[in-house]
Amino acid sequence: MATDILNERTGPGDLAQGLRDSVPVVVAASPFGILFGALAVENGFTVFEAVLMSATIFAGASQMVGIDLFGQKVAPWLIVFSIFAVNFRHVLYSAAIGRRIAHWGPIQRLFGFFLLVDPMFAEAERRGEQGKRISFLWYMGAALPVYVLWVAEAWVGALFGRMMPDTHAWGIDFLLPIYFLGLVMGFRKRPIWLPVVAVSAVASMIAYNTVGSPWHVSIGALAGVLLAAVFAPSIKQKEEGE
């Protein structure tokens, strides 16, 4: 089979590299995994329901939105729709990553897409950018520790929620924006990166203050992506022509 030639280059080294790449993600996500469990119980979830949500949805921001609306006794369909809205950005990740994992089997791809969270997408794009192959072993090495610990943290947080230290003084509530900023900075070599970031930032802040959360994510992202779609190809052509 043609794919065998490519598969020869993947092995235990890929798995080890994936595990190493998962470490900063695990560190950044842990406080939020625990915080989610604690807040879920506070908003009326049982410990089982908190763990079930982390295990089946596996998307931090949308889980936080979900339990918040649940605590406010919002209609079930609206909770489900809000989770969908927060996670709608994954459609874009899915389209981008699909091109990089076309060599995987169908079952492997199902697992891959299930585990496609923000940092996983960013790590896979970073690896692809370096010209390295996104092998199934590397991907699982990078994704599974994050998933397993995320589920375990919901359980720990739900059990010990009331014993949380002062999360504000230790900056725990702000670690995720810092981490996301780090990822944004990592993409700074891409074409028209600064205009895209500037337009997305302004659009998301305006949307946040007008339409409101969670739509600022989709609206802000769309503004930056449209800017790139309109201007990037012509800039690239110009550079190649020179």
Place this chain on the structure above:
Amino acid sequence: MSMTAWIILAGALMTFLTRIGGHLVLSRFERIHPRVEAGLNAVPAAVLTTLVAPAAMNGGPAEIVALATGVVVAFLAGGMMPMFLTSAAVLILLRHLLG
């Protein structure tokens, strides 16, 4: 099964659809248009920016200085970990100092 569990499972199904949907829809096209390609390349920076900008907007001096430090360290050091640790340290320090 409780109503809560049904909400969670429905949310999980919708989430999975977003994670596989982009691929299923886009893989129908044989050739990707340069504009679509350019748009896709801009996706990560665009989306992740929308998760940072409102947080910065709602943040106080400690949060804003921490993020600004992160930008500077990212330019100087390059990698994720130096940036992440420095920025978090600045945030904790300023929150303790500023109360």
